[in-house]
Amino acid sequence: MSSHREAPEIAKDPVADSTDVYAFVSPDRPSTVTLIANYVPLQEPAGGPNFYEFGDDVQYEIHVDTDGDGLPDVTYQFQFETVLRDRDTFLYNTGPIRSLDSRNWNSRQFYSVRRRSSGGTEQLGTGLACPPCNIGPLSTPTYRRLAASAVHSLPGGIRVFAGQRAEGFYVDLGSVFDLATLRPFQQLHAKYGMHVFSDPAPGVNATNRLNVHSIAIQVPIAALTGSGQRDESDPRAVIGVWTSASRQHVRVWDADRFENAWSGPFRQVSRLGNPLVNEVLIPLGKKDFWNTQPPVDDEKFAEYVSHPELARLLPALYPGVFPHLAHLDKSGEPRADLEAILLTGIPAGLIKDFQNHTGPVLADMLRLNTAIRPSRTPNILGVLGGDLAGFPNGRRVFDDVVTIELRAIAGLTYPLVAPGYQPDAAASAVTDGVGPRDVTARYLRTFPYLGVPYSGYDNPS
Amino acid sequence: MMGAQQHVDIPASLAGPAGRPVPVSRRSVLRSAAGAGAVGAACLVVGGALGAVPAAAATRPARRAPDSGRAGADRVVVHVRDARTGEIDVFAGTSHTRLRDPGLAAQLAGLMR
Numbered sequence: 333m334s335s336h337r338e339a340p341e342i343a344k345d346p347v348a349d350s351t352d353v354y355a356f357v358s359p360d361r362p363s364t365v366t367l368i369a370n371y372v373p374l375q376e377p378a379g380g381p382n383f384y385e386f387g388d389d390v391q392y393e394i395h396v397d398t399d400g401d402g403l404p405d406v407t408y409q410f411q412f413e414t415v416l417r418d419r420d421t422f423l424y425n426t427g428p429i430r431s432l433d434s435r436n437w438n439s440r441q442f443y444s445v446r447r448r449s450s451g452g453t454e455q456l457g458t459g460l461a462c463p464p465c466n467i468g469p470l471s472t473p474t475y476r477r478l479a480a481s482a483v484h485s486l487p488g489g490i491r492v493f494a495g496q497r498a499e500g501f502y503v504d505l506g507s508v509f510d511l512a513t514l515r516p517f518q519q520l521h522a523k524y525g526m527h528v529f530s531d532p533a534p535g536v537n538a539t540n541r542l543n544v545h546s547i548a549i550q551v552p553i554a555a556l557t558g559s560g561q562r563d564e565s566d567p568r569a570v571i572g573v574w575t576s577a578s579r580q581h582v583r584v585w586d587a588d589r590f591e592n593a594w595s596g597p598f599r600q601v602s603r604l605g606n607p608l609v610n611e612v613l614i615p616l617g618k619k620d621f622w623n624t625q626p627p628v629d630d631e632k633f634a635e636y637v638s639h640p641e642l643a644r645l646l647p648a649l650y651p652g653v654f655p656h657l658a659h660l661d662k663s664g665e666p667r668a669d670l671e672a673i674l675l676t677g678i679p680a681g682l683i684k685d686f687q688n689h690t691g692p693v694l695a696d697m698l699r700l701n702t703a704i705r706p707s708r709t710p711n712i713l714g715v716l717g718g719d720l721a722g723f724p725n726g727r728r729v730f731d732d733v734v735t736i737e738l739r740a741i742a743g744l745t746y747p748l749v750a751p752g753y754q755p756d757a758a759a760s761a762v763t764d765g766v767g768p769r770d771v772t773a774r775y776l777r778t779f780p781y782l783g784v785p786y787s788g789y790d791n792p793s
Numbered sequence: 794m795m796g797a798q799q800h801v802d803i804p805a806s807l808a809g810p811a812g813r814p815v816p817v818s819r820r821s822v823l824r825s826a827a828g829a830g831a832v833g834a835a836c837l838v839v840g841g842a843l844g845a846v847p848a849a850a851a852t853r854p855a856r857r858a859p860d861s862g863r864a865g866a867d868r869v870v871v872h873v874r875d876a877r878t879g880e881i882d883v884f885a886g887t888s889h890t891r892l893r894d895p896g897l898a899a900q901l902a903g904l905m906r
Contacts, residue, residue, distance in 0.1 A: 582870045582884045595870040596884035 334501050334607040334733065336373035336539075339619030342602050346372050347387030348577040350604040351544055352501050353394075355573040355698050355726040358550055359706040360778050364489070365556065367394050367408070368548040368729070368780065369575035369604070375496070375543040378788035383424050383465035384496065384545060385441050386412040390577050391598045392547055396556055397572035402628030402695030406556060407448040410494060410547050412462075414441045425464065425471050432461040432481055440464075443494050445486065445549070456486045462495040466543070468789025476784050483779060491550040491779055496543050498773030498783035500729045501607075504764040505538035508734075512642070512649050516765040517758075520650050535765025540772055541791045547575075548780035553702045564703040564720075565680060570688050572677075572697030573726070574605035574627055600624050605696040606674050606724070607733040613640050627695035630675060634694050637674050638666035643741050646762075656756045657743045668749040673724045673740060678715075682748045686720050700726030712767060716744065729781045735763040876902040 336351045337343035354368040369392065375384045386392070391411060395404035417438045418426070427436035444458040463482040466475045483493045507513040513521055515536070518529035554560075562569035581596030602623050604610070613636045614622045622633060647658035672678050675694040680687035688699040707721040712732040714722025716739060723731040739745070742759035768775070773783030874880040879895030 580884075580887065581889055582872065582882075584870060593868060593870075595868055595886070596889045597887050 334503070335604045335609075335611050338611040339623055340616070341620040342623055345579075345601065346374075347385075348390045348579060348602050349373055350575050350577055350602045352607060353573060353575050353604050353698055353727065354729055354781075355571070355700045356728045357553070357700070357702055357704065357706050357721065357726075358779065361550065362706055363554075364550050364552050365571070365700065365702055365726075366548065366550045366779060366781065367396070367573055368546055368782065369394050370497075370499075370501075370544045370546050370782075371577065372545040374499075374539070375545075376788075377466065377541070377543055377786040377791040379465060380467070380788060381422055381424060383439070383467065383788075384543070385414060385439075385465075386410075386443070386462070386494065386545055386547075387577075388412050388414050388441075389592070389594050390579060393576050393578070394547065394549065395574050395576065397627070397690070397695070397697055398556055398558075398568075400567070400570070400572070400690030400693060402572070402626070402630070402693045402697070405449060408456075408549050408551075409446040409448060410443055411446075412441055412443045412494075414439060416440075425467070428473055429464050429467075429471060429478065430474055431478070432463065437464055441495075445492055456488075456490060457484060457492065460484045460492065460494070465496045466785040466787040468787050470789075472787065475787065479784065488555060489552045490555075493546065493548045493780040495545065496785040497546040497780065498771070498785050499539045499542045499544045500771060500773075500775060500782045501539055501733075502537045502766045502768065502770050503539060503734050504535040504766050506536060508764055512645055514738075514762065514764055516763060517650065517653075517761075520653050522649050522651055533765075535763070535770070537766040537770035540770055541786050543785040544782075546780060546782055548782075550779050557702055562703045564685065564701055565687065566703060567687075567689065567691075569703035570677060570690055570699055570701050572605070572627070572690055572695065572699050574603055574697050576600050576604075577602040600626075603627075605698050607727065608737050609637070609674060609696050612642055612737070613637055615641070627697050628693065630696050631694045633696075634671065634675060637670050638668070639664075640667065640670065640741055643667065643743075646742055650758070653758045654742060654756045656754055657759065660743060660746065660753065665750075667741075667746065669745040669747075670740060672749070673745065678724070678748070683715065683720075686715065686725070688725050698727055699724070716740075729775050730768045732763075732767055734766075738762050738764070871901070873898045873901050 334352045342349045350369060350371055351373040352370040356366055358364045358366045372384050394408045396406040397403060398405040424439050425437050429437045441462040443460050445456040447454045447456050461482055463479040464472060466472050482495055483491055485491055504515060507515050515533040518533060519531055556571055557568055578598035578600045580594035581599050584593045586593045610619055610622050614633060643657060644661050647654040674696060677689040677699040678687060679689040688701040690699055704720050704725060707719045710722060711717030711719035712730055713736055714731050715725055716736050722728055723733050723736055739759055739762055742762050743755045744759040746753045775781060775783055870884040872882040874882055876898045879893050879898040881892040881894060881898055883890050
């Protein structure tokens with residue numbers, strides 16, 4: 333998956349486990365950018381009696397680098413607090429919840445938002461209500477409206493939302509982690525001598541009808557890049573975005589109070605910029621270490637981007653399908669195309685009218701050129717599909733990042749840095765075979781853009 | 794070896810709720826640990842966590858939040874990282890300091906034997 337349960341330790345800590353980051357110029361408010369960080373992966377909607385929530389003991393942050401040094405220049409910090417109305421009932425709610433201040437809602441969560449920059453720390457909002465989880469027709473009968481009321485306006489033209497959403501990321505998880513099976517091409521897999529796939533098959537979206545918890549903030553572009561008109565060739569128009577979750581250093585199970593006690597400074601336990609980097613490129617023994625590191629130190633992981641294991645596996649697992657990629661692998665040439673896409677941004681001159689380069693610092697950040705207007709006819713393959721407003725120029729909620737990265741790793745983007753290289757025909761066709769059509773909940777046209785979460789009553793059906 | 798009354802080096806950032814330094818001395822650490830019956834082979838918790846009893850639950854605020862650093866600033870956690878070298882971590886609130894005191898470390902470790 334993008335980054336769901338991607339490392340051994342963070343897989344045991346769902347509330348601190350970042351799953352996806354999105355950053356895009358808001359299509360309905362193009363003077364703003366929307367930044368979304370998702371946590372608490374793979375939620376079965378029927379999650380009672382303790383429905384999913386953010387961690388009160390986790391420090392959630394969305395960072396923005398505005399000068400390409402791999403360090404945050406602006407950080408939005410989110411701190412949650414759960415409040416129970418009644419400790420003597422086992423119920424999350426004791427009747428229908430029709431408003432965010434409903435007396436029937438027992439376990440509520442609130443949060444504060446702070447903005448940290450070189451100018452200091454500013455409290456943007458406190459006591460902001462999250463919506464409840466989507467329980468069902470009796471408990472949350474007007475869910476769409478109820479959740480919409482949890483979009484809060486803050487000073488400075490900022491909007492914020494934190495709460496449950498439908499998972500918008502799609503992937504055929506069941507196949508790709510079955511030794512890189514891609515159902516549309518499974519008949520071409522080496523199959524280890526077994527005769528299990530004789531025909532292609534459509535992909536299966538393993539994350540469909542699951543929920544996630546989103547922290548979404550919409551910010552005027554000028555608040556990040558400074559005032560003044562920027563055009564797409566201006567390096568100052570490019571921002572780097574990532575999220576992190578931190579926990580206090582020490583946890584002690586307080587057996588007398590039946591809860592964990594935390595102490596010490598906050599330490600980063602999870603981070604996420606570009607999708608699939610820690611999931612697919614970083615080796616198992618370094619994934620949790622990677623999670624603790626800041627992007628500015630990503631040079632130490634650069635070899636896993638420039639010589640990705642998956643690029644070596646594709647020709648081995650699909651014999652004869654990727655001969656040019658196999659030759660490229662054997663040459664030992666570093667994949668400068670992947671470094672550009674994931675670690676530095678794409679310099680000007682490689683793709684017509686496009687750049688999201690942030691300089692020489694190798695840092696895994698989602699880079700967004702904020703001067704590029706939202707597309708009227710988006711292509712889910714983003715820049716690969718000729719749509720400069722999509723991944724890897726930031727990331728929209730519907731972008732097919734699995735296919736884009738698969739194709740890039742398969743060699744489709746290598747001609748950007750080596751014009752003489754001829755990608756394999758399969759490189760422009762390879763996919764896990766799922767798309768937005770496989771996401772049951774519709775994406776929204778307005779903030780927070782991810783769909784209304786699936787209700788526990790209706791899912792699983 | 795330090796004298797029994799000698800205070801461990803607690804920085805000003807480890808201030809208690811009222812802004813006073815947390816009164817952590819080697820003796821108080823040992824006394825608290827002994828009184829608590831010890832909470833681990835090399836980890837001691839001093840402060841509010843020891844005072845709470847289940848019966849207090851009914852009068853606790855409805856806020857379920859965390860006994861995290863924000864709420865538990867009076868808690869001090871002492872972690873003997875390595876009894877042999879005397880490396881000791883002290884955590885309080887959102888602060889952390891590392892000491893090197895082989896005598897204290899050995900004494901704390903000895904409590905568990």
